[in-house]
Amino acid sequence: xxxxxxxxxxxxxxxxxxxxxxxxxxxxxxxxxxxxxxxxxxxxxxxxxxxxxxxxxxxxxxxxxxxxxxxxxxxxxxxxxxxxxxxxxxxxxxxxxxxxxxxxxxxxxxxxxxxxxxxxxxxxxxxxxxxxxxxxxxxxxxxxxxxxxxxxxxxxxxxxxxxxxxxxxxxxxxxxxxxxxxxxxxxxxxxxxxxxxxxxxxxxxxxxxxxxxxxxxxxxxxx
Amino acid sequence: xxxxxxxxxxxxxxxxxxxxxxxxxxxxxxxxxxxxxxxxxxxxxxxxxxxxxxxxxxxxxxxxxxxxxxxxxxxxxxxxxxxxxxxxxxxxxxxxxxxxxxxxxxxxxxxxxxxxxxxxxxxxxxxxxxxxxxxxxxxxxxxxxxxxxxxxxxxxxxxxxxxxxxxxxxxxxxxxxxxxxxxxxxxxxxxxxxxxxxxxxxxxxxxxxxxxxxxxxxxxxxxxxxxxxxxxxxxxxxxxx
Numbered sequence: 007x008x009x010x011x012x013x014x015x016x017x018x019x020x021x022x023x024x025x026x027x028x029x030x031x032x033x034x035x036x037x038x039x040x041x042x043x044x045x046x047x048x049x050x051x052x053x054x055x056x057x058x059x060x061x062x063x064x065x066x067x068x069x070x071x072x073x074x075x076x077x078x079x080x081x082x083x084x085x086x087x088x089x090x091x092x093x094x095x096x097x098x099x100x101x102x103x104x105x106x107x108x109x110x111x112x113x114x115x116x117x118x119x120x121x122x123x124x125x126x127x128x129x130x131x132x133x134x135x136x137x138x139x140x141x142x143x144x145x146x147x148x149x150x151x152x153x154x155x156x157x158x159x160x161x162x163x164x165x166x167x168x169x170x171x172x173x174x175x176x177x178x179x180x181x182x183x184x185x186x187x188x189x190x191x192x193x194x195x196x197x198x199x200x201x202x203x204x205x206x207x208x209x210x211x212x213x214x215x216x217x218x219x220x221x222x223x224x225x226x227x228x229x
Numbered sequence: 230x231x232x233x234x235x236x237x238x239x240x241x242x243x244x245x246x247x248x249x250x251x252x253x254x255x256x257x258x259x260x261x262x263x264x265x266x267x268x269x270x271x272x273x274x275x276x277x278x279x280x281x282x283x284x285x286x287x288x289x290x291x292x293x294x295x296x297x298x299x300x301x302x303x304x305x306x307x308x309x310x311x312x313x314x315x316x317x318x319x320x321x322x323x324x325x326x327x328x329x330x331x332x333x334x335x336x337x338x339x340x341x342x343x344x345x346x347x348x349x350x351x352x353x354x355x356x357x358x359x360x361x362x363x364x365x366x367x368x369x370x371x372x373x374x375x376x377x378x379x380x381x382x383x384x385x386x387x388x389x390x391x392x393x394x395x396x397x398x399x400x401x402x403x404x405x406x407x408x409x410x411x412x413x414x415x416x417x418x419x420x421x422x423x424x425x426x427x428x429x430x431x432x433x434x435x436x437x438x439x440x441x442x443x444x445x446x447x448x449x450x451x452x453x454x455x456x457x458x459x460x461x462x463x464x465x466x467x468x469x470x
Contacts, residue, residue, distance in 0.1 A: 012340060019325070019336050026327040026366070088323035088382075091289055092340040093313035229290040 009101070012094035016102020021109060023079065030075050030110055038068035038118045046125040057126035058188035062181055064118055065141070066148060069111050070170055073152040076107055077160040086160060096224035104146075104153045104219075111145045128192050136201055137191055143208035144184035150215040151176050158226045180215075183207040237314065237389055238300025239265040241286060241421060246295035247445075248281050255281040257445040258295065263421045263438075265389075268412060270432045271425040272461050273442030279425035280320065282442070283392045286423065287317045299390070313341060316388030320395050322379040326368030330359050330378050333367055334385055341386035353381040356411075372399035380408065384415070391415055393424035397431045409435045429458035441465065 024030050041064040049056055080086035089099045119141070123130045130137065155172050159165035187204030190197040243261040247254065256278045263269045271279045284290035286297055288304050288311065296303050304311055317323070324333050334353055338346040354360045357377040367375060376399045384391065391412070397405050405428075412435060416422050426432055432439070439450040439457045441464045450460050 015336065015339050019328070022332070023325060023327045083324050083326065084319055084321035085323055085325055087289060087319060087321075088317075088337070089340075091287060091312055091315070091317055091323075092337065093309045093311075093342075094340055095309060229284065 009095045009098040012092075012098035013101035013105065016089065016099055017105040017109070020076070020103065020106030024106070024110060030072050031113060033075065034068045034072045034110065035114050035117055037071050038064040038114055039121055041067055042118065042121055042125060049126075052126050054192060054194055055189050057122055057128035058185050058192050060126060061119065061122045061128075061188060062144070062185045064122070065111070065115065065145065065184075066174075066177070066181055068114060068118075069107075069145070069148055069152065070173065072107060072110055072114075073149070073156045073173075074166060074169060076103065076110075077156040081160050086157070090227055096227060097220045100153060100157065100219060100223040103157070104149055107149045107153055108142075108145055111149060112142065115141055115145070129196075132196055133191055133198055133201070136198065136205065137188065140184055140187045140191070140201065140205055140208065143205060143212055144180055147180035147208060147212045147215055148177050150212060150219050151180075154219040154223060154226070157223065180208065180211050183211065238302075239419075240300060241390060242298045242301075243282070243286065243447075244295050244298060246282075246285055246292040246297065248278075248285060248290065249293045254445050256285070256292070256447075259445070259447040261440060261447055261449065263423055265419045265421055266416050267437045268416045268422040268424070268435055270436035270439045270457065271423065271442060272427070272429070272432075272439055272457065273425075274465075277442035278445040278447075279442055280394055281445075282447070283317075283394055283423065283425055286390075287315055287392050288312060289317075313386065314389040316383040316386065316391045318379055318383040318391075318393045318396055320398075322375050324367050324375060324379055324382065327366060329364050329366055330354060330370075331363040333378065334382060337382050338385050343386050349385060353385055357381040358407075373401060373404060376400055377404060380411075384411075389420055391420055391422045391424075393422070393426075395426055395428075396424055397426060397428040405431050429456065429461070432457050 042060055045060045090096060119130065122128055152173050155169055159168050162168055183204045187201045187208065190200040190204065241263050243259055246256055246259045248256040259282060271282060273279050281290065285292050299307060299311060328336065331350060331354065334350045335346065338350060343349050354363050357380065359374065359378055362374065367378060370378065380396065396408060400408060409431060412422050433456055436457060439460065441448045441450055441461055443465060448464060450464055
């Protein structure tokens with residue numbers, strides 16, 4: 007309970023900082039929407055599978071932007087060190103950062119998903135709860151790995167290059183599961199059972215990534 | 230979160246601690262004992278190993294060899310509770326620029342489970358002479374004001390071991406006096422104060438035991454006549470084995 011309370015304190019702090027600066031939400035949203043617009047112009051009359059791919063590419067790339075900046079903030083003033091010096095489990099610091107990032111990425115998706123639906127004629131109303139579950143589970147898996155790597159690389163000189171190089175290969179299973187599940191939902195003849203299977207896969211990946219990240223965070227943050 | 234009444238210790242002992250960064254050795258078999266009620270000053274040229282030593286004692290860094298014992302027990306035996314008894318003022322101040330002075334103190338106070346937090350925050354802000362800037366974002370503060378707030382943050386949970394890296398940076402004369410008085414009071418109350426500084430003038434009369442570092446080697450100058458600067462220079466001029 008104490009660790010969860012500490013994690014919640016870190017999440018609240020991150021969200022409060024973001025509410026003040028709005029730096030991450032604007033840059034992430036701008037990047038995601040720009041990404042979708044470029045694809046919309048490129049594809050002209052899109053295939054039915056395109057919307058799912060474009061949506062997840064935008065989620066992944068804009069998420070990388072958010073990941074880089076969230077730890078850049080902790081690097082300024084070395085506040086990450088202050089968090090690690092506090093008498094809370096280091097896993098709680100990780101969890102707090104992760105929850106804030108998931109909240110931020112989910113907020114961006116609230117705008118992103120309707121934009122994708124509008125430009126790519128995606129049927130959002132077909133199974134909205136399942137689509138939301140796929141997005142939340144995919145975002146959690148992506149952010150679970152990303153938060154760990156971002157924290158690890160926060161003091162590395164070439165962190166901007168290293169982060170995508172490490173992150174994308176590791177999160178390929180999450181993105182594939184997310185895309186396949188969304189394709190099954192958006193298809194002309196939707197396959198809800200298939201979408202649910204991919205959602206179960208995503209939940210499995212989330213559990214694995216989250217467990218590994220919580221287990222290793224303390225050790226990788228040792229200087 | 231820390232336990233309700235965190236454990237206490239009356240001395241720390243640095244035992245044969247070395248620290249390597251790749252092939253470079255930042256600390257070489259350092260030995261040092263600091264006792265409650267003492268202000269220990271770490272002096273040395275840039276890159277001598279002062280910040281590394283503070284980092285290891287704060288539990289942030291792991292030594293390549295040797296260990297630090299807190300009241301005779303290694304850090305691993307204390308667990309997270311040990312960090313509840315350590316206050317660190319780093320060179321980078323550890324403050325969030327987008328939060329106000331009060332919000333910074335409240336956030337860290339909650340992480341340290343400081344009792345009666347509201348009162349403690351008010352008292353800390355008053356002590357740092359920042360009560361009138363409590364609702365201003367820290368990003369708008371001058372270096373001196375941030376330094377004062379950072380010190381308030383480091384001491385908010387009334388630590389037993391206080392580690393300070395260049396605490397006088399950016400402070401005006403009055404603030405230096407206040408900080409010196411505060412550190413003396415902390416030592417008198419039984420805290421162990423260890424600070425790395427290049428400010429010999431401020432350290433004179435405050436530091437009980439000056440310690441000199443050079444190329445990762447540690448030498449305790451001990452109590453003696455003369456100003457710290459002269460003793461430090463004399464120590465640097467000698468051959469170190």
